[in-house]
Amino acid sequence: MTKNETSWKRRHFLQGSLIGAGTVISSTSETTVAADAAADTPEITEEVDVLVVGGGTAGTIAAIQAGRLGAKTLLVERNSQLGGTMTTGGVAFPGLFDAWGKQIIAGIGWELVRESVELDEGELPDFAKVPQRHWHNQVYTNQFLYAILCEEKCAAAGVAIAYYEFPRSVTRVGERWQVDCVGFGTQRRVLCRQIVDCTGGAEVVGLLGYPRLREEERQPGSFLYMLGEAHEPGRNQIHRLYVHGADSSNSRTATAANLAGRRSILEKVRREKKRLMHLQPETGFRESYRIEGETMVTVHDYTSGRHFDDAISYAFYPVDLHTREGVKPAPLKPGVVPTIPLRALVPKGSRDLLVAGRCLGSDRLANSGLRVQASCMGMGQAAGAAAALAAGAGSTPLEVPLAELHATLREHGQIVPERA
Numbered sequence: 001m002t003k004n005e006t007s008w009k010r011r012h013f014l015q016g017s018l019i020g021a022g023t024v025i026s027s028t029s030e031t032t033v034a035a036d037a038a039a040d041t042p043e044i045t046e047e048v049d050v051l052v053v054g055g056g057t058a059g060t061i062a063a064i065q066a067g068r069l070g071a072k073t074l075l076v077e078r079n080s081q082l083g084g085t086m087t088t089g090g091v092a093f094p095g096l097f098d099a100w101g102k103q104i105i106a107g108i109g110w111e112l113v114r115e116s117v118e119l120d121e122g123e124l125p126d127f128a129k130v131p132q133r134h135w136h137n138q139v140y141t142n143q144f145l146y147a148i149l150c151e152e153k154c155a156a157a158g159v160a161i162a163y164y165e166f167p168r169s170v171t172r173v174g175e176r177w178q179v180d181c182v183g184f185g186t187q188r189r190v191l192c193r194q195i196v197d198c199t200g201g202a203e204v205v206g207l208l209g210y211p212r213l214r215e216e217e218r219q220p221g222s223f224l225y226m227l228g229e230a231h232e233p234g235r236n237q238i239h240r241l242y243v244h245g246a247d248s249s250n251s252r253t254a255t256a257a258n259l260a261g262r263r264s265i266l267e268k269v270r271r272e273k274k275r276l277m278h279l280q281p282e283t284g285f286r287e288s289y290r291i292e293g294e295t296m297v298t299v300h301d302y303t304s305g306r307h308f309d310d311a312i313s314y315a316f317y318p319v320d321l322h323t324r325e326g327v328k329p330a331p332l333k334p335g336v337v338p339t340i341p342l343r344a345l346v347p348k349g350s351r352d353l354l355v356a357g358r359c360l361g362s363d364r365l366a367n368s369g370l371r372v373q374a375s376c377m378g379m380g381q382a383a384g385a386a387a388a389l390a391a392g393a394g395s396t397p398l399e400v401p402l403a404e405l406h407a408t409l410r411e412h413g414q415i416v417p418e419r420a
């Protein structure tokens with residue numbers, strides 16, 4: 001534990017324990033879920049420093065970072081596992097951690113990816129080499145191992161996980177948020193200082209009524225499946241079938257996307273007379289709502305590699321907009337490495353609220369590059385740190401001194417953008 005962490009823990013945090021994610025006791029042959037005192041209690045009230053909503057690509061990293069800083073952290077995820085699009089969507093091919101021959105994103109996201117590849121005896125790219133095609137340096141990752149390692153790291157960081165739950169209402173009560181979550185058999189009232197919305201579609205931001213942007217026609221989603229050959233986790237790409245019109249905005253549109261995707265796969269099975277060997281449980285959604293941020297990253301900012309004054313992370317990927325005609329990635333010019341400003345994670349006019357992941361404040365084309373997994377992880381770590389520091393200081397993320405945020409991120413292994 002770093003000096004920063006210890007002193008910070010001493011100074012600031014709420015006492016008491018949460019209903020832990022780490023209650024699974026395993027032996028070689030079987031797994032026992034330890035009885036939880038609150039398991040039969042339908043109504044729970046708890047206080048935390050940081051509430052992360054959405055345990056996907058960005059949210060898991062945000063929660064681990066906040067937990068490692070000693071913040072009492074709860075991670076609410078409406079599905080049954082962590083990883084989001086990387087695991088439930090099956091897109092376990094994170095990019096890009098490198099640009100022009102060197103690593104530009106590291107930290108907790110890289111730690112998780114690296115450890116899952118090593119445990120799986122897979123291959124890590126050599127970032128010293130500039131690849132011919134951008135995806136050559138994306139990392140084949142075992143989605144199943146990745147999801148379990150996320151849980152292990154949450155438990156080690158003291159992050160409590162609440163699966164199958166989502167916020168129903170969010171209100172301001174004095175200096176805190178009151179977030180009423182619902183799950184089957186559970187109603188949970190969370191009082192927290194900071195919220196990090198990592199739902200992909202900025203759903204908490206929507207509940208609070210802050211403006212969000214959404215295109216009339218969004219990029220297609222994709223259903224991931226394997227026909228005729230087995231999926232070898234961490235070794236091969238899963239086949240992808242476009243689901244045009246896929247919309248993750250609400251349960252009705254998401255249901256429609258899943259039904260349409262599975263219907264198309266069934267047609268394919270009948271047409272091609274091949275065995276269905278693998279099918280992810282839901283559509284991977286590329287695009288839904290983005291926030292109107294205090295800063296909006298434009299495609300010009302992105303393709304020119306603008307260094308924002310409040311840059312908290314690098315990003316790197318071609319501009320990558322999928323349409324009905326397919327996708328033609330537009331690579332960045334040699335030497336260009338975009339940055340992500342903290343203010344693009346702050347919904348305009350809000351306080352004590354951040355987003356991380358694909359819903360950051362950005363125009364559509366910038367977003368088509370910024371939405372990739374390594375960039376989401378970078379944002380997640382920065383948002384988790386900013387939220388934890390703000391909770392500890394009784395301030396809001398934009399009041400956290402940037403130098404303190406940068407120093408904290410560096411201490412936790414992240415690469416922070418520096419001026420050339």
Ligand SMILES: Cc1cc2nc3c(=O)[nH]c(=O)nc-3n(C[C@H](O)[C@H](O)[C@H](O)COP(=O)(O)OP(=O)(O)OC[C@H]3O[C@@H](n4cnc5c(N)ncnc54)[C@H](O)[C@@H]3O)c2cc1C
Pocket residue numbers: 053054055056057058059076077078079082083084085086089091093094095096138165166167198199200201203221222223240284285286356357358359371372373374376
């Ligand atoms: C088909 C497809 C292919 C892609 N290919 C690549 C690729 O090869 N490499 C790459 O790097 N990137 C790729 N991307 C982009 C990248 O995967 C996503 O943009 C990124 O993973 C999004 O991360 P996120 O954290 O914003 O959202 P997600 O990872 O989707 O996480 C959001 C999480 O929030 C949860 N959630 C949502 N709403 C609520 C709620 N109200 N309450 C509680 N929980 C909630 C969800 O269940 C989910 O777990 C691809 C995307 C798609 C869809």
